[in-house]
Amino acid sequence: MEYILIKTLEAMATFVLAFIVGMTYGGVVRKITGRAHNRLGPPWYQNFIDAFKLLSKTRGIHHGAMHFLGAAFLMVTSVVSLMIIPVLAPGGDAWYNSWFTNMNFNGDLIFLIYIMTFGPLGMAMGAGQTGNPNSSIGVTRGLSQMVGFEIPWVMALVALMITYKTTSVVDFMNIQRETGTWLMFANPFAFIAAVLAMLGMFRYSPFDIVGAPTELASGPVSENGGKFLFTMMSSGSVFTFAKLVLYVDLFMGGANNLVMLVVKTFLLYMIPVLYGIVSPRYRTEQAVRWFWGWPTFIGLLAILYAVIF
Amino acid sequence: MYNDKNSKKIVETIQNWARSHSVWVLAYGTGCGAIEIAPTMTSRYDAERLGFRGAATPRQADVMLITGYLTVKTVKRVVRVYEQMQSPKYVVGFGSCTINGGMYYDSYNTINLLDRYLPVDVYINGCMPRPEAVIAGLAKLQQIIREGKANGAEKYLENLEWYKENQRKIAPNWIAKAPDLNW
Amino acid sequence: MKEIKDKMIAQINAAFPEAVNKAYDGNRLDFTVHKDAIPGFLSHMKDQLGFRHLSHIAYVDWIEENEFELVYLLWSPTDKVKLFVHTRIDRENPVMHNIDMIWRQANTYQREIKEMLGIDFPDMVAPDEFILEDWDDIPPFRRDFDTLEYVNRTFWHRPGRxxxxxxxxxxxxxxxxxxxxxxxxxxx
Structure with missing residues (x-):
């Protein structure tokens, strides 16, 4: 009983950490975008105010049971992937280190590939229920784009799996600690392919076709206001953090303490953000073609590299 | 304790502070004044530093800017969009056309008084108001939200019959979905 | 330009002896035709004389003469000549021939005229409402329509004006x- 209670508290601590860091990243990104536009930009805590305001809306119209499932699926996806991904490296020496080892069982990479596509599918159901044509178009685009970036992403992961004969993220981190080399140097092609897939995964420009605000009226979320939007916003922040942590775990050797974690994830996060600031928007077929071009080729190289060496 | 009057008041104060610092403006231009929104939002005047942000759909938005004259046809759509928004919601009348009709006061297809059809929280004077005036008006809106006086949504629901009667006067064959306002 | 115009006037006069020409400078040709001759006249202009483009249909309310006037503005891209075709319609019985089978865009102009001036086009296939919705007064572009009176009746004025x-x-x-x-x- 006590064990379960402690585990639950630890899981909640992980969630709170992911929420705070993810929301802060969102605010910082808005600040950085503002500075890149040569304006002041909102304060870094603006996302927290927005979230609290959305939470304190007094009315929230829903469009039936499936509409709730859209937001719920997103939240489930975010939290489950956060629980599966080891937040800190197992060998770390910080006193809070054991808090964040939630459910890192063996074989979690396969499960992650599955669960990370789960949220958009639930979103598709919820968006279909709202009856807004923009939502349907946005969801179609989102799934097409997912088909695009999943291929280099899975190729990169498969290359790692072939090389090290494991699918456990914890094992990957142990291997990196033992050999002393980050996997981004051990198999650079896999890292490049994964980073290129990341551009699509985070949905910044030029791959923001899903929720294009001026074109699609923010796409799948267009019928969601108030508390629905709060759920989606927070789950998006948590999911962003979870994905960043997964990248850090796989390619940058994980992090021994929270400071290193924040530094590494932030640096990684800047790749899609800064690329997005200076990019216009691709159309759906352009995005898919882009992902199935060089990223897939590099992913193929990564697999060849893994097989040959 | 939770339903205590004082704790409710404290929660309300915090909520109003958050509402005043995170105002999402519906990107819906009804008249010529929408041209002033672009410089207000972008790098020259940068309303985002004050917490203003564009929202793409009425479900997500808090404020509707009625930017300029409203034709009879547009009023129907504006009312529909207003009723789609989730309360608390605010309306800012923008330019002299919304105040007294402006230069279109004797036109057969533009309305003169916006506050007969929708509850208006803040009026911004001018034809057109420059971005400074817009920001001043939005700051005024922030102030009255913080004071808890921006209760246009409740006013609309309380006086729904009167508003609907006025709306039906200019659009007789139009069936507005009152009173659950769930479009 | 002068030779082209003279040739065209001669051709038009040969085909339509009743069309009244009025002389203008520049590249402008001007004819006044009876309203029943309008479809034949315009299709002849389009097919035989190269006025392939209908720029606009202008409308005037001659309330003193109890007539409406329609002006068809035609343009010949090959000869760079514009042709104004005037016609008058009785104000009491405003019915006009439909020409949207000659130029497709005429449909839009005729819908506007029907709504704003109240001229009926019996053969025209178009939805009822174009610009005005729920309009139950006389058409607003007629000169006997009192805008201010309508506004006073329909809207409110804020004091101070x-x-x-x-x-x-x-x-x-x-x-x-x-x-x-x-x-x-x-x-x-």
């Missing part, structure tokens, strides 16, 4: 300038 000054009078008074006679009647 009563001491508004007339711009033209105020400026002329300030600068000591005479208002010309033709402008006086437009002053408030």
């Amino acid at each position: 009563e001491d508004a000054q007339d711009v033209r009078e105020t400026i002329s008074k300030r600068s000591g300038e005479e208002i010309p006679d033709f402008a006086k009647k437009y002053s408030r």
Whole structure:
């Protein structure tokens, strides 16, 4: 009983950490975008105010049971992937280190590939229920784009799996600690392919076709206001953090303490953000073609590299 | 304790502070004044530093800017969009056309008084108001939200019959979905 | 240009002896035709004389003469000549021939005319409402439609406009300038 209670508290601590860091990243990104536009930009805590305001809306119209499932699926996806991904490296020496080892069982990479596509599918159901044509178009685009970036992403992961004969993220981190080399140097092609897939995964420009605000009226979320939007916003922040942590775990050797974690994830996060600031928007077929071009080729190289060496 | 009057008041104060610092403006231009929104939002005047942000759909938005004259046809759509928004919601009348009709006061297809059809929280004077005036008006809106006086949504629901009667006067064959306002 | 115009006038007069020509400078041709001759006249212009483009259908309310006037503005891209075709319609019985089988875009103009001036086009296939919705007064572009009276009846005025000054009078008074006679009647 006590064990379960402690585990639950630890899981909640992980969630709170992911929420705070993810929301802060969102605010910082808005600040950085503002500075890149040569304006002041909102304060870094603006996302927290927005979230609290959305939470304190007094009315929230829903469009039936499936509409709730859209937001719920997103939240489930975010939290489950956060629980599966080891937040800190197992060998770390910080006193809070054991808090964040939630459910890192063996074989979690396969499960992650599955669960990370789960949220958009639930979103598709919820968006279909709202009856807004923009939502349907946005969801179609989102799934097409997912088909695009999943291929280099899975190729990169498969290359790692072939090389090290494991699918456990914890094992990957142990291997990196033992050999002393980050996997981004051990198999650079896999890292490049994964980073290129990341551009699509985070949905910044030029791959923001899903929720294009001026074109699609923010796409799948267009019928969601108030508390629905709060759920989606927070789950998006948590999911962003979870994905960043997964990248850090796989390619940058994980992090021994929270400071290193924040530094590494932030640096990684800047790749899609800064690329997005200076990019216009691709159309759906352009995005898919882009992902199935060089990223897939590099992913193929990564697999060849893994097989040959 | 939770339903205590004082704790409710404290929660309300915090909520109003958050509402005043995170105002999402519906990107819906009804008249010529929408041209002033672009410089207000972008790098020259940068309303985002004050917490203003564009929202793409009425479900997500808090404020509707009625930017300029409203034709009879547009009023129907504006009312529909207003009723789609989730309360608390605010309306800012923008330019002299919304105040007294402006230069279109004797036109057969533009309305003169916006506050007969929708509850208006803040009026911004001018034809057109420059971005400074817009920001001043939005700051005024922030102030009255913080004071808890921006209760246009409740006013609309309380006086729904009167508003609907006025709306039906200019659009007789139009069936507005009152009173659950769930479009 | 002069030779082209003369040739065209001769051709039009040969085909339609009753069409009345009015001389203008530049590349402008001007004809007045009876309203029943309009479809044949226009299709002849399009097919035989190269006026392939219909720019606009203008409309005038001659309330003193109890007539409406329609002006079809045609353009010949090959000869760079524009042709104005005038026709008059009785104001009491405003019915006009439909020409949207000659130019597709005429449909839009005719819908506008039907709504704003009340001229009926019996053969035209178009939805009822175009610009005005739920309009139950006389068409608003007729000159006997009193806009201010309609506004007073339909909308409200906010008090405070009563001491508004007339711009033209105020400026002329300030600068000591005479208002010309033709402008006086437009002053408030």
